[in-house]
Amino acid sequence: MRTPFVAGNWKMNKTIAETRELVFKLSMKLRDIHGVEKVLCPPFMSLMAASALLEGAGIGLGAQNMHWEEKGAFTGEVSPVMVKELCKYVILGHSERRAYFNETDDIVNRKLISAQTFDLTPIVCVGETLEQYESKLTREVVSRQTSQSLRDVSPAFAQRIVVAYEPVWAIGTGKASNGLEANAVVKDVIRPALAKLFGDETAQAIRVLYGGSVTSANASEFFGQPDIDGALVGGASLKIDEFVAITQAAVI
Numbered sequence: 001m002r003t004p005f006v007a008g009n010w011k012m013n014k015t016i017a018e019t020r021e022l023v024f025k026l027s028m029k030l031r032d033i034h035g036v037e038k039v040l041c042p043p044f045m046s047l048m049a050a051s052a053l054l055e056g057a058g059i060g061l062g063a064q065n066m067h068w069e070e071k072g073a074f075t076g077e078v079s080p081v082m083v084k085e086l087c088k089y090v091i092l093g094h095s096e097r098r099a100y101f102n103e104t105d106d107i108v109n110r111k112l113i114s115a116q117t118f119d120l121t122p123i124v125c126v127g128e129t130l131e132q133y134e135s136k137l138t139r140e141v142v143s144r145q146t147s148q149s150l151r152d153v154s155p156a157f158a159q160r161i162v163v164a165y166e167p168v169w170a171i172g173t174g175k176a177s178n179g180l181e182a183n184a185v186v187k188d189v190i191r192p193a194l195a196k197l198f199g200d201e202t203a204q205a206i207r208v209l210y211g212g213s214v215t216s217a218n219a220s221e222f223f224g225q226p227d228i229d230g231a232l233v234g235g236a237s238l239k240i241d242e243f244v245a246i247t248q249a250a251v252i
């Protein structure tokens with residue numbers, strides 16, 4: 001039995017003051033929803049403010065990225081030790097990081113190994129581009145991303161990993177995939193790749209989310225699928241009623 005999981009990726013949105021307002025309002029409503037693991041991922045600058053407001057609310061806090069090194073001469077970067085001071089979770093390998101900041105599977109994997117070292121729960125993103133989707137390369141691409149991004153960690157740690165299947169063509173476009181198609185990728189591509197890395201039992205225990213234009217209108221279609229355990233939500237996570245309704249829909 002996998003506990004449903006819903007995370008909000010705020011991307012580069014909200015100042016510290018705006019974060020305080022949104023976190024306060026969200027937490028008032030989300031704290032009463034049980035049976036789903038809830039995580040908010042505001043920008044680095046707002047993590048401290050969010051952390052103070054979320055104390056005791058039963059809502060987790062995540063960073064949107066981190067460096068893999070513990071410390072050193074990496075101007076502008078944030079280390080896993082720093083993330084760990086405020087967060088339990090970290091998003092790794094989001095497609096925007098892969099596309100705009102040249103993050104490869106190898107870099108994502110280094111960050112994952114670092115998450116293991118520093119006891120962070122990673123949300124690892126995989127997903128094909130529109131061009132790959134149209135060329136029918138989804139399975140090949142997602143399988144490779146999963147195998148290469150998630151290699152070389154222990155099966156015990158692997159159970160904590162959350163994978164987000166996010167077709168790039170569905171992110172921020174308002175053009176979500178559909179439940180059956182997304183479930184097929186999770187069931188036939190992601191879980192088999194996880195099984196090869198960690199064995200069947202662990203592969204079945206790992207939560208796999210769908211992400212890409214999830215709204216309160218389509219969330220149940222994804223959550224109703226047997227292999228989809230929740231959602232990574234971008235745009236709709238900034239709208240209180242939308243994110244609350246999506247979170248509520250994830251409760252089994």
Ligand code: PEP
Nearest residue numbers: 171172211212213234235
């Ligand atoms: C995301 O940023 O991970 C995402 C899925 O965005 P959106 O929900 O806006 O498509």
